[in-house]
Amino acid sequence: MVTELYDSPHQFEPLLPRQAKLEPLLTQAHDLSSAALAMSAQPAPKELRALLRAMNSYYSNRIEGQHTRPLELEQALKHDFSADTKLAARQRLALAHIEAEAALEPHFMGDVGLCALYKPASLAQLHRELFARLPASDLHTDEGENLRPGQLRSREVQVGRHIAPAAASLPALIERWGSVYGGVRRGEASLVALAAAHQRLGSIHPFIDGNGRVMRLHTHLALGALGYTQGLWSPLRGFARSVDRYYGLIAAADEPRRGDLDGRGNLSEAALVDWIAYVLETCIDQVRFMSGLLQLPAMEGRIAACLNFEQTSLKSGARIEALRPLHYLFLSGTALERGEFKRMTGLGDRTAVSLLTALLKRGLLASDSPQGRVRFGLPLHALRFYFPALWPEAEADVAQAGG
Incomplete structure (x- = not known):
């Protein structure tokens, strides 16, 4: 049986649920907004945001089944790539995601940035930033087809049971997608919109490959543009930890409506509502989890536990006397002159120098130059x-490596 391809925007309705179905979702969105804005005011070191970018890359690629282990990702950040060609390709892809996220975030900030994210050119930009960083040898699909960064697909595709719309209809579909979601008023409604936009972008399937990564990057950037993340959390971790539900709800929202009580559009309104509720629930869960980890009174004890382990078990040269300056660096999110850091330890100069050297070697301090100011470091080990259960796979990797 030949299946007729969707080729018109009305075939993807509803893009948003009716008002009667929106109220519970707006309540969820309000809870998310309140929790996220409260957490965004908490201080956090630069290195935490960098680590979370690496974690976002890991989880987005894990959803696709193409992830590297966290330690392999850490090696890629040092441009130390595996001799195994397939693993090296995954490392490069992971690194490209990190670099793309860092490059794109400053371009999509505030209301102007959010509006721009729904422009067709921005979708192409996201895809291009993700894939144009890769060498030509990495730019091919599993079927051996060339991947062209930033270019819409020119042929028909089917992913699982989902038959993507006709390639010729992509410009009109993307234009409709952007005009509806980009035109939603700011506040709670925009959170509902970005959740729905994630699913409907997958339905459109604008690129020959890389659509899932673009969808998740778009959602991450939209949350940031709204001022909700400050680089401190992302739903990607939650999506990856419920991946079967993630894919199942995406697929269900592509199904035709389930009778006369299921909205007035071509597709199921009930399934779209379920998907949006899942996204908001996942975001709330991630915000609450991260808020708990960033509780300032608990952080001093965690730093002390790390230093005690370094001093008594590993004998790495780190000492508990580093607690005061390290805790200060975490709270302030700033950097200290090396002399000031040493003074805050209360140790003699020679001992303080040895301590500083050990902390830098272990990554517990970070610096941009051999004599430069030092800031809070956050190595995987x-x-x-510091942040137990934030990235369990990284903890397991370090434990397996004996770190």
Whole structure:
């Protein structure tokens, strides 16, 4: 049986639920907004945001089944790539995601940035930023077809049971997608819109490959543009930890409506509502989890536990006397002159120099130059102390490596 391809915007309705179905979702969105804005005011070191970018990359690629182990990702950040060609390609892809996220975030800030995110050119930009960083040898699909960064697909595709709309209709579909979601009023309604936009972008399937990564990057950037993340959380972790539900709800929202009580559009309104509720629930869960980890009174004890382990078990040269300056660096999110850091330890100069050297070697301090100011460091091996269960796979990787 030949299936007729969708080729018209009305075939993807509803893009948003009716008002009667919106109220519970807006309540969820309000809860998310309140929790996220409260957390965004908490201080956090630069290195935490950098680590979360790496974690976002790991989880987005894990959803696609193409992830590297966290330690392999850490090696890629040092441009130390595996001799295994397939693993090296995954490392490059992971690194490209990190770099793309960092490059795009400053371009999509505030109301102007959010509006721009729904423009067709911005979708192409996201895809291009993700894939144009890769060498030509990496730019091909599993079927061996060339991947062209930023270019819409020119042929028909089917992904699982989902048959994507006709390639010729993509410009009109993307234009409709952007005009509806980009035109939603700011506030709670925009959170509902970005959740729905994630699913409907997958339905449109604008690119020959990389659509899932673009969808998740778009959602991450939209949340940031609204001022809700400050680089401190992302739904990608939650999506990856409920991946079967993630894919199942995306697929269900592509199904035809389930009778006369299921909205007035071509597709199921009930399934779209379920998807939006899942996204908002996932975001709330991630905000609450991260808020708990960033509780300032608990952080001092976690730093102390890490230093005690370094001093008594590993004998790395780190000492508990570093607690005061390290805690200060975490709270302030700033950097200290090396002399000031040493003074805050209360140790003699020679001992303080040795301590500073050990902390830098272990990554517990970071600096941009051999004599430069120092800031709070966040190596993977310290995660189990500083932010337990934030990235369990990284903790397991470090434990397996004996770190």
